[in-house]
Amino acid sequence: MRIAYGGHPGAFGELACLARFPEGEPVGYADFPAACAALVSGDCDHALIPFENSIAGPVPGVADLLASLPVRRIGEHAQPVAFHCLGVRGTRLDEVQVIASHPMALAECTRFLARTGAQAVEAGDTAGAAATVAEEGDRTRAALASERAAQLYGLEVIAANVEDSPDNVTHFAVLERA
Numbered sequence: 001m002r003i004a005y006g007g008h009p010g011a012f013g014e015l016a017c018l019a020r021f022p023e024g025e026p027v028g029y030a031d032f033p034a035a036c037a038a039l040v041s042g043d044c045d046h047a048l049i050p051f052e053n054s055i056a057g058p059v060p061g062v063a064d065l066l067a068s069l070p071v072r073r074i075g076e077h078a079q080p081v082a083f084h085c086l087g088v089r090g091t092r093l094d095e096v097q098v099i100a101s102h103p104m105a106l107a108e109c110t111r112f113l114a115r116t117g118a119q120a121v122e123a124g125d126t127a128g129a130a131a132t133v134a135e136e137g138d139r140t141r142a143a144l145a146s147e148r149a150a151q152l153y154g155l156e157v158i159a160a161n162v163e164d165s166p167d168n169v170t171h172f173a174v175l176e177r178a
Contacts, residue, residue, distance in 0.1 A: 001026050001175070003034035004044040007102075007125030008135030010095065014127070016048045016079040016172045029062050031124060032062060036069055039175055048077060048172040055164050056107035075174035082107050082168065085116075085159035086130050086150045087142040100129040101144035104170075109144050112162035130155055 001022040005013030008028055012037075017026035024046070029035040032049050039047040043159065051062045066073070084106060087096060099106075099113060100121040113120050123129035129143035134153035142158065143149070155159055 001025065004029055004038040004047040006030070006035045006049065008033040008127035008131055008147050008149075010127035010130060010152045011125045012079055012081055012146060012170055013050065013125075013172070015146060015148060016077050016170070018052075019079060020048060020077040020172075020174060021046070032059075032170045033065060036065060036071065036175070038072060039177060040069055042177070045176070046074075047071070047175040049175060050079075050104070050170045050172050052171045053081070053104055053108060054167065054169045056104050062173075066175070069124055070083065070178040072178045073173045074176050075127070077172040077174055079170050079172060080168065081108070081163065081170050082147070082161050083126075083144045083149060083163045084147055084157045085112070085142050085162055086133060086145055086155040087158045088133065088137050088139055088152075089154070089156045091139045091142065091156065091158050095139050096142045096158070097140040097171055099142045099144060100132065102126050102129070105144045106175040108164060108168055111164050112159065121139055
């Protein structure tokens with residue numbers, strides 16, 4: 001069974017897929033519309049799309065996206081979300097000038113971002129931001145992403161659990177074709 005999600009390996013969408021469908025194959029797509037298109041076309045059997053976060057609220061555009069497609073919600077998955085500030089090995093937090101992540105992730109970590117004084121930059125997804133930090137190898141850049149993203153992209157956790165609330169949860173719609 002193939003399950004579509006938006007983002008790179010290590011994104012919280014992938015983690016939700018692995019938790020909800022442990023025997024399934026998570027398949028990442030560039031964004032939520034592309035993940036839904038893979039479901040509608042039959043390339044995937046299900047899709048997990050985030051629709052609300054306990055800190056940042058509704059995910060912009062998702063309700064309209066799902067309403068516009070021939071998909072049916074068959075369930076919900078609550079995914080605990082712990083953000084870590086990731087950098088290339090040896091990076092110290094005081095060196096970081098730019099922190100990138102998905103806009104929802106930035107909204108879930110506002111207190112940490114304010115403390116660092118670093119510039120927050122939006123990225124397409126959390127794990128994609130981590131992949132970019134790894135590719136660039138620049139100690140002045142970091143990403144807010146999962147511990148799995150750190151492992152996948154060879155990054156170091158330079159600050160752990162930086163979300164505004166330790167009870168942070170993202171709710172994913174479990175979808176099938178209608």
